[in-house]
Amino acid sequence: MSLLEKIKDHSAIIGVIGLGYVGLPLAVLQARTGYRVFGVDEAGGKIKRINRGENYISDVDDAELRQMVSEGRLSATTDFGVLRDCDVVLICVPTPLTRNKEPDISAIVKVTRELAKHVHPDTLVILESTTYPGTTEEVLLPLLTEGGLKIGQTLHLAFSPERVDPGNPAFKTHNTFKLVGGVTPACLAVATAFYEQSIVKIFPLSSPRVAEMTKVFENIFRSVNIALVNELAILCDRMDINVYEVIDAAATKNFGFMAFYPGPGVGGHCIPLDPYYLAWKSKEYDFHTRFIELAGEINEGMPSYVVAKLQRLLNRRRRCLNGASILVLGVTYKADVRGNLPRPR
Numbered sequence: 001m002s003l004l005e006k007i008k009d010h011s012a013i014i015g016v017i018g019l020g021y022v023g024l025p026l027a028v029l030q031a032r033t034g035y036r037v038f039g040v041d042e043a044g045g046k047i048k049r050i051n052r053g054e055n056y057i058s059d060v061d062d063a064e065l066r067q068m069v070s071e072g073r074l075s076a077t078t079d080f081g082v083l084r085d086c087d088v089v090l091i092c093v094p095t096p097l098t099r100n101k102e103p104d105i106s107a108i109v110k111v112t113r114e115l116a117k118h119v120h121p122d123t124l125v126i127l128e129s130t131t132y133p134g135t136t137e138e139v140l141l142p143l144l145t146e147g148g149l150k151i152g153q154t155l156h157l158a159f160s161p162e163r164v165d166p167g168n169p170a171f172k173t174h175n176t177f178k179l180v181g182g183v184t185p186a187c188l189a190v191a192t193a194f195y196e197q198s199i200v201k202i203f204p205l206s207s208p209r210v211a212e213m214t215k216v217f218e219n220i221f222r223s224v225n226i227a228l229v230n231e232l233a234i235l236c237d238r239m240d241i242n243v244y245e246v247i248d249a250a251a252t253k254n255f256g257f258m259a260f261y262p263g264p265g266v267g268g269h270c271i272p273l274d275p276y277y278l279a280w281k282s283k284e285y286d287f288h289t290r291f292i293e294l295a296g297e298i299n300e301g302m303p304s305y306v307v308a309k310l311q312r313l314l315n316r317r318r319r320c321l322n323g324a325s326i327l328v329l330g331v332t333y334k335a336d337v338r339g340n341l342p343r344p345r
Contacts, residue, residue, distance in 0.1 A: 010034035015086035023092035031073040039076035050076040084118040121154035132281040136208035152184030158191035159208035161215035167337040181211030227295035233262035267333025
């Protein structure tokens, strides 16, 4: 039976590498679709909790996870050897920055090298981790084909960026539209067929590079607009104008305006990091991404602005910031999202 046939009749075995806020919801979704799913992660605590049916991700339904585990459709392990039995492998590992704000794709490289030891002919590999344009073809492709697999024939490789919005009650993994870019037309066809089994709308793209660029652009768009409204907030503060009234007034326009609101910086897994992936890659093309870096500079300066404003407000009341008792209401980067997940046992 061909890989495409296995995908369509749900007899394919799925491997998900990385069981964090992207990988675990995706693993549960594929199990619910009818596939047998193996989750792989280095964190032994996560593995034990999953195999006990204990959830640690807010976007995963507790009862559904327990059901998938109890029915034998989902299990987790630290052993990469299970990947030799998998027909489809999804890579969902972290892509942080170095202290110099350069891309750190060491986790992608590490798991791809492990996967290369076990990958077999007629396998689909999809990278979901956010990264700079070119990663799939420049990094994964050479590692996965050095054993003799032929791209588009015995190996299918694609990039399909995660678009998770943690805490969003309306849009989860299954109904968030999916972008897919395959290394070859055959790769694209197989990857598209796979996601069509579980996700409501798929948008095939011409290449992994387009899909990789699209994902970072989505977050750059937010970063730049957040920086713009943060800068406006600082100016409005000096001019004694209520910035929120200004934004709400602008939002009454029937077209051409999208409301963003100021805050003490940016948080979460994506916006503080992803723009720098493109800023770094752009240097390879002798191009300076000024908007990206300026937006980062403004957003990263907001905590200092908040502290200075707090100090100014206390001074008006003849109080000193040093030694003051401060109540912080809300410590996560957005409403109803856990700040720090419970440490896996």
